[in-house]
Amino acid sequence: MLTAGPKGTNDILPGEIEKWHYLEEVIREICRQYGYSEIRTPVFEHTELFLRGVGDTTDVVEKEMYTFIDKGKRSISLRPEQTASVVRSYVEHKIYAQPQPTKVYYLGPMFRYANVQAGRYRQFHQFGVEVLGSYDPVVDAEVITMAMEFYHRIGLHGMELHINSVGCKECRPVHRQRLLEFLNPKEKKLCHLCRSRLAKNPMRILDCKEEQCQELSRGAPATADCLCEKCASHFAMVRKYLDDVGIQYNVNDRLVRGLDYYTNTAFEIMVSDIGAQSSIGGGGRYDGLIEEVGGPPTPGIGYALGLERIIAAMERQGLEFAKDRTFDVFVAALGEKAREQAFKLVLDFRRAGLVAEMDLMGRSLKAQMKFADRFNSGFTLILGDEELAKGVIVVRNMAAGEQTEIPLGGILDYLTKQKRRNSST
RNA sequence: GUGGCUGUAGUCAAGCGGUUAAGACACAGGAUUGUGGCUCCUGCAUGCGUGGGUUCAAAUCCCAUCAGCCACCCCA
Numbered sequence: 031m032l033t034a035g036p037k038g039t040n041d042i043l044p045g046e047i048e049k050w051h052y053l054e055e056v057i058r059e060i061c062r063q064y065g066y067s068e069i070r071t072p073v074f075e076h077t078e079l080f081l082r083g084v085g086d087t088t089d090v091v092e093k094e095m096y097t098f099i100d101k102g103k104r105s106i107s108l109r110p111e112q113t114a115s116v117v118r119s120y121v122e123h124k125i126y127a128q129p130q131p132t133k134v135y136y137l138g139p140m141f142r143y144a145n146v147q148a149g150r151y152r153q154f155h156q157f158g159v160e161v162l163g164s165y166d167p168v169v170d171a172e173v174i175t176m177a178m179e180f181y182h183r184i185g186l187h188g189m190e191l192h193i194n195s196v197g198c199k200e201c202r203p204v205h206r207q208r209l210l211e212f213l214n215p216k217e218k219k220l221c222h223l224c225r226s227r228l229a230k231n232p233m234r235i236l237d238c239k240e241e242q243c244q245e246l247s248r249g250a251p252a253t254a255d256c257l258c259e260k261c262a263s264h265f266a267m268v269r270k271y272l273d274d275v276g277i278q279y280n281v282n283d284r285l286v287r288g289l290d291y292y293t294n295t296a297f298e299i300m301v302s303d304i305g306a307q308s309s310i311g312g313g314g315r316y317d318g319l320i321e322e323v324g325g326p327p328t329p330g331i332g333y334a335l336g337l338e339r340i341i342a343a344m345e346r347q348g349l350e351f352a353k354d355r356t357f358d359v360f361v362a363a364l365g366e367k368a369r370e371q372a373f374k375l376v377l378d379f380r381r382a383g384l385v386a387e388m389d390l391m392g393r394s395l396k397a398q399m400k401f402a403d404r405f406n407s408g409f410t411l412i413l414g415d416e417e418l419a420k421g422v423i424v425v426r427n428m429a430a431g432e433q434t435e436i437p438l439g440g441i442l443d444y445l446t447k448q449k450r451r452n453s454s455t
Numbered sequence: 456g457u458g459g460c461u462g463u464a465g466u467c468a469a470g471c472g473g474u475u476a477a478g479a480c481a482c483a484g485g486a487u488u489g490u491g492g493c494u495c496c497u498g499c500a501u502g503c504g505u506g507g508g509u510u511c512a513a514a515u516c517c518c519a520u521c522a523g524c525c526a527c528c529c530c531a
Contacts, residue, residue: 034504034522089529093456111531140531145456147525154531223528237529289530309531336531364489395489403491414489428491 038144038152040338044355049341052351054137056183057157061135064176066159069134071115073141077105083114083323085290087230094142108141111289113316113332114323116160121325130163148305149339158313158334162320165329167264170295170315171271173333177299177311178277184340185349186301189310192282193272193297195265196233196253199318202293205256206232216246236284252283261294268295291316295331303346304339311335358384359445360402364395364414371438372413378442384449403428408452409445 035041042050061068077097084091096108109115116134119125125132137157144150159176161169174191181189197205209232217225220235224243227234236247257265272279285296296314304310313333320328344351359379363372372388379386387405389398395412402410412424412433423441426433436444 037522094529142530144529145527146523147527150530156531158531306526307530311531334531339531362490391483394484396491397484399491401491407491410491412490416489424490426490431491433490 036152038146038150040151040153049344049351050337053157053184053337053340056180057135057137060176060180060183061159064133064159064172066133066135069116069119069136070138071109071112071119071136073139074106074108075115075118077107079114079118079323080107080110083117083291083319084111088290090142090289094144096141096143110142111140111334112136112138112156112158113160113289113291113319113334116332117162117320117323117325117330120162120328121320121323126163126320126326126328131169132162133159134162135159147307149307149336149342151338155337156334157337158332160330160332162330163328165264165317167267167295168271170264170268170331171275173313173331174268174272174279174297175275175277177313177333177335180335181299181310184344184351186310186340186343186347188301188303188347190300190302191277191279191297192285192300193268193279193295194253194282194285195257195261195268195294196286196292196296196314197257197261198293201256201258201261204258205251205253208251208256209233209235212250213247219246231290233286237286253286254281254283264294291319291322293317297333299335301343304342307339309336310339310343355405356385357387357402357405357407358449359386359409359411360398360405360407361386361388361411361413362395362398362402363389364412367418368413368415371418372411375411375413375441379445382442382446384445409448411441 058068077095080091080095086092090110095110098106100106116136120132135158138155139153140156141153143152146152159173161173174193178189178191196202210228213220213228213232213235217228219242220228221243224235233253235243236250254262254265269279269281279297285298292314294315294317296312298312299310300308301310302308311334313331315329315331317329320326320330361372361375363369369388376386376388387402387407389401391397391401393401395414399410407428410426410428412426417423417435417438420435421438422435423438424433425436425441425444
């Protein structure tokens with residue numbers, strides 16, 4: 031249909047875009063302070079990157095990718111997330127040869143072919159950060175802290191931070207083995223999905239929402255109990271750092287992130303009031319990913335949040351983030367001569383840094399006044415034949431309902447002074 | 456991929472087989488000559504998501520399709 035965008039996409043219109051600008055400002059500011067530089071990567075990549083980088087058994091890759099064959103017969107996919115792209119770029123440009131760690135952030139659209147519901151779209155936007163090149167648990171703590179700090183800055187409340195450690199490639203198989211020993215005897219009672227998970231990725235069973243499966247997996251060996259010494263102390267340090275700065279968290283040994291590449295620290299932030307999709311961000315460490323994509327063995331950790339969900343949560347919590355459109359000055363002109371003068375005046379005002387507007391609809395004076403009022407114009411200037419003849423202009427202070435005449439030549443000076451006075455009080 | 460609900464102007468909607476498709480808000484114009492916010496008046500869907508079908512007659516019934524909302528799976 032010609033007059034409807036594709037399913038799961040959204041136009042961000044005037045009135046709405048201001049919210050995005052606000053969030054983007056907060057994001058850029060916090061990233062500057064934390065020492066993250068922006069990275070921009072293409073919105074599409076070779077499909078293979080996501081197969082390797084996200085994992086070919088994940089839902090995201092298995093059933094949600096926008097994949098197509100381009101005219102050069104290459105398989106291309108729109109990015110379902112950006113970590114894989116960042117890692118690819120890191121390897122491609124040999125950024126590991128520079129002083130480490132590499133700290134980058136990104137902000138942009140992602141694409142997943144999933145059915146639409148509250149807080150889920152086919153094109154959605156993520157802000158994310160990645161730190162590449164350091165194993166140090168202080169980095170894990172920094173990333174988590176930064177995420178929480180961001181939520182606080184925009185005024186969000188009621189977040190829950192869940193953290194877990196899923197171990198490294200040494201201790202993961204140990205956990206897997208213990209888990210299989212625990213679950214295999216119960217196989218017949220698991221839901222059919224979990225039965226297939228048993229072979230592919232038994233850890234996911236812990237994450238199953240089926241009551242029956244939850245019941246069955248109660249008492250299952252937790253990842254935290256199977257961690258090797260190194261991973262255990264890493265996780266302990268991450269928690270210690272978080273404790274030190276007073277960040278509250280839940281150690282949730284059922285938290286298993288959906289993407290295959292996570293190792294050690296995994297975390298997720300939820301907020302209850304945006305419908306069934308309560309996750310407003312998540313991330314974790316991925317110490318094997320860079321190697322997987324063809325780089326040198328390099329650790330990494332990242333985090334991403336969904337802007338649509340952030341906005342939904344903010345709206346639900348009644349938070350303010352957008353100022354309404356207002357004019358410093360509106361020029362109401364009557365007659366062609368006055369309009370020509372108004373056109374010049376508005377240019378002068380704008381050059382002086384004022385938000386200035388004039389009538390663009392050929393409206394009556396009354397209607398122009400009404401329009402100026404609608405947009406909370408600070409001053410409305412009235413210019414007609416009488417004023418032109420006298421070389422003056424009427425300046426009306428809209429809030430006070432008072433007006434005076436000012437010589438035309440002095441009007442810019444008058445307005446800039448008024449503006450300065452207002453902003454200093 | 457699966458299931459439920461919905462689809463009438465910019466927005467919220469009434470209408471539930473039969474003359475010109477309520478109402479409210481918004482928007483636009485006006486209430487004596489050049490002045491906003493309140494009030495009052497006027498205007499604003501040849502059209503009821505789209506395409507078929509049933510019928511003398513459909514926004515109203517049926518089918519398909521598209522979209523929205525919600526939920527499952529999964530995730531942001």
